[in-house]
Amino acid sequence: MRSFRRLNAPHAAGQRAIRTFVCTNPKCEVHHYGEPPVQCYCGGIEFLRFDSKTESQHWAQLRTLEKRGRIKNLRRQIPFALYAVGPEGQKIKVTTYIADFVWDDLDGHQHVGDSKPEAGVDDLAALKLRIMEAQGDRVELLTGRFATDHIDA
Numbered sequence: 613m614r615s616f617r618r619l620n621a622p623h624a625a626g627q628r629a630i631r632t633f634v635c636t637n638p639k640c641e642v643h644h645y646g647e648p649p650v651q652c653y654c655g656g657i658e659f660l661r662f663d664s665k666t667e668s669q670h671w672a673q674l675r676t677l678e679k680r681g682r683i684k685n686l687r688r689q690i691p692f693a694l695y696a697v698g699p700e701g702q703k704i705k706v707t708t709y710i711a712d713f714v715w716d717d718l719d720g721h722q723h724v725g726d727s728k729p730e731a732g733v734d735d736l737a738a739l740k741l742r743i744m745e746a747q748g749d750r751v752e753l754l755t756g757r758f759a760t761d762h763i764d765a
């Protein structure tokens with residue numbers, strides 16, 4: 613079981629939390645920072661909302677891999693139920709982990725990625741990631757400017 617480097621100052625990450633709106637036009641996908649735009653330069657009016665610039669940058673990197681055909685079926689904000697074992701051995705849903713990104717590699721294996729601005733996680737995130745791993749879904753931590761070669765595609 614992995615251990616995770618903990619963030620001592622949970623609010624430090626928030627300083628970089630600049631909302632980002634990514635144009636959904638596949639030929640554009642320009643990032644707009646801060647306030648939600650009314651209209652994109654391309655004329656598009658639909659946007660994906662990201663809570664941080666880091667997360668939107670990770671999305672852009674994964675989208676590049678998807679467009680190059682190295683990964684497929686990229687999606688975001690995917691819920692996973694987290695279970696505990698009850699006294700009778702039954703599965704009990706305790707909470708939900710929302711994955712930032714889920715994609716499939718070319719062998720059809722599912723990957724789960726969690727976007728973090730720092731090389732560390734807070735206590736709640738660490739707990740959820742450990743339960744995910746115990747359930748057989750190892751979450752890949754995407755931090756800072758992760759190299760796309762790092763993705764096992």
Ligand SMILES: [Zn+2]
Pocket residue numbers: 635636637640641642652653654655656
């Ligand atoms: Zn656009």
